[in-house]
Amino acid sequence: MNPKGVFVSGWVGYSSTLRHLESVPPLGSSPAPMLRACPGGAMKDATISVIIPCYNRAGMIGDAIQSSLDQTHSPSEVIVVDDGSTDDSLAVARSFGPPVRTLHQENAGPAAARNAGIEAASGEFVAFLDSDDLWKPAKLERQIELFEAMPHLAVVHTLVDWGDGFPSGHGPRVEASAHYPDENDDWARLFCSAVMYTPTVMVHRSVLRRTGRFDVDLQYWEDMNLWLRAAIHGPVGLVRERLAILRRGPYPDGRSPLSMLPVYWYRSYARALSVARSTLGSEEYRRCRAHLRDTLDRHMVGAHWDGNPKAVRRLCLPAMRHGPRRLKALAYLVASILPQGARDLLRSTGEGARS
Numbered sequence: 094m095n096p097k098g099v100f101v102s103g104w105v106g107y108s109s110t111l112r113h114l115e116s117v118p119p120l121g122s123s124p125a126p127m128l129r130a131c132p133g134g135a136m137k138d139a140t141i142s143v144i145i146p147c148y149n150r151a152g153m154i155g156d157a158i159q160s161s162l163d164q165t166h167s168p169s170e171v172i173v174v175d176d177g178s179t180d181d182s183l184a185v186a187r188s189f190g191p192p193v194r195t196l197h198q199e200n201a202g203p204a205a206a207r208n209a210g211i212e213a214a215s216g217e218f219v220a221f222l223d224s225d226d227l228w229k230p231a232k233l234e235r236q237i238e239l240f241e242a243m244p245h246l247a248v249v250h251t252l253v254d255w256g257d258g259f260p261s262g263h264g265p266r267v268e269a270s271a272h273y274p275d276e277n278d279d280w281a282r283l284f285c286s287a288v289m290y291t292p293t294v295m296v297h298r299s300v301l302r303r304t305g306r307f308d309v310d311l312q313y314w315e316d317m318n319l320w321l322r323a324a325i326h327g328p329v330g331l332v333r334e335r336l337a338i339l340r341r342g343p344y345p346d347g348r349s350p351l352s353m354l355p356v357y358w359y360r361s362y363a364r365a366l367s368v369a370r371s372t373l374g375s376e377e378y379r380r381c382r383a384h385l386r387d388t389l390d391r392h393m394v395g396a397h398w399d400g401n402p403k404a405v406r407r408l409c410l411p412a413m414r415h416g417p418r419r420l421k422a423l424a425y426l427v428a429s430i431l432p433q434g435a436r437d438l439l440r441s442t443g444e445g446a447r448s
Contacts, residue, residue: 136241140169141233141295142216146206147173147224151181153342158189160227166234169216170194173224174206182224204307204315211301219296221316225342226292227256232336236295239330243276247300247327248320250293251336258341275331280369281377283324284362285384291316292337300326313354314361321365325372355396356407359389363411 143161147154154173161171171193173186177200186195196209203223211219218240220233236249252273255264272286294316304323307315320329366381373381389408396404 136237137166139166139218139237139240140216141166141218141220141237142210142214142298143168143171143220143222144207144210144214145171145173145222145224146176146203146210147178147182147186148176148200148203148206149178149180149182150224150342151178151185153340154182154224155185155188157222157224157226158186158193160229161222162189162193163230164228164233165230166237168192168220168233170214172196172210172213174198174210176200176203176206202309202312204309204311208306208309211306214298217298219298219301221294222292225258225340227338227340228292229336229338231334233295235332235334235336239332240295240297243328243330245327246276246330247297247323248289249295249330249332250289251332251334253290253293254335254338256338256340259339273331274329276328278329279377280321280324280373281380283329284321284366284369284381287317287320287329289317289320289329290337290339292339294320296323308361308364311357311361313357318361318365321362322368325369352401352404353407356404359385359408359411 145154145157145161150157158171158173161168169192171189173193173195175183175186175195175197177198183195183197186193194213196213198206198209207221218237220236222228232251236251239249240246250273253264271288272282274283274287274289278287300323303326304319307319309315311318362385366378366385369381370378389411393405393408396402396408
């Protein structure tokens with residue numbers, strides 16, 4: 094999950110290794126297949142599978158499902174994957190009937206739930222919607238039109254509106270620094286600055302066969318990790334209309350606290366870069382490594398001043414692999430294992446020196 098409203102390049106996280114994901118099939122060497130641009134609007138017959146993971150959102154899932162059914166380009170199926178909800182979410186989803194299908198699994202997180210939906214999907218395209226979000230009626234139609242006009246695209250996403258649960262002015266603040274990628278961006282630009290919200294994304298299913306699935310080891314940022322891997326196989330297209338509405342539902346139980354967001358950011362992005370490395374030119378790779386290093390350093394320091402020693406420790410370890418910052422990372426690592434009182438004294442002394 095990309096926590097809604099968080100500028101992607103502003104978070105970092107920890108990875109013990111920059112390994113290829115064991116759960117992801119090997120990448121093919123060929124690019125995403127060209128989709129045929131059919132004259133006369135033949136792609137209006139394209140089949141779309143909508144996947145909605147859900148955990149304890151009985152009060153919101155019905156609106157999300159209805160917005161997927163109200164599309165001007167009707168989906169062939171809407172797959173709701175109940176991730177072990179303890180409320181009436183599954184019953185609400187089942188009340189819709191076809192083309193809504195429901196799957197149920199033990200609680201395993203949104204990545205595993207979306208993967209179950211992908212496995213069950215039969216559509217030529219796959220579109221993702223979260224259980225607390227909404228689509229405007231033309232969303233799927235506009236994305237299919239862009240796929241038809243530019244059949245070499247791997248992913249198509251849209252702009253967003255900000256709905257319930259966000260403080261006043263939140264959207265403009267986020268968008269002031271956000272970059273919504275399009276087909277003109279190289280992979281490094283996506284890696285360093287792209288914002289792509291999951292409820293805006295549509296992917297051709299053949300791309301998912303090459304890319305693999307969501308990384309179930311990531312409790313956050315598993316979505317951007319997959320979009321970055323998908324972008325290895327073709328450009329990202331943007332429909333410049335606000336066709337998804339982001340809402341902020343209740344925070345799901347059983348996941349790492351939000352204080353660990355930087356840790357999962359680094360894990361997500363470091364893994365994506367590891368997968369993409371062989372496809373990047375030396376300059377692109379240098380830009381990505383510099384971004385990863387600089388953001389890691391910034392948030393290692395931020396975690397220290399926020400009084401988050403657990404995140405500091407996990408961020409220091411990869412930071413120590415970057416030669417110029419080893420001593421600095423070591424100093425923060427030592428500070429993070431001091432007793433609470435000593436850490437508080439260090440922070441108060443540092444704040445006094447900075448003021």
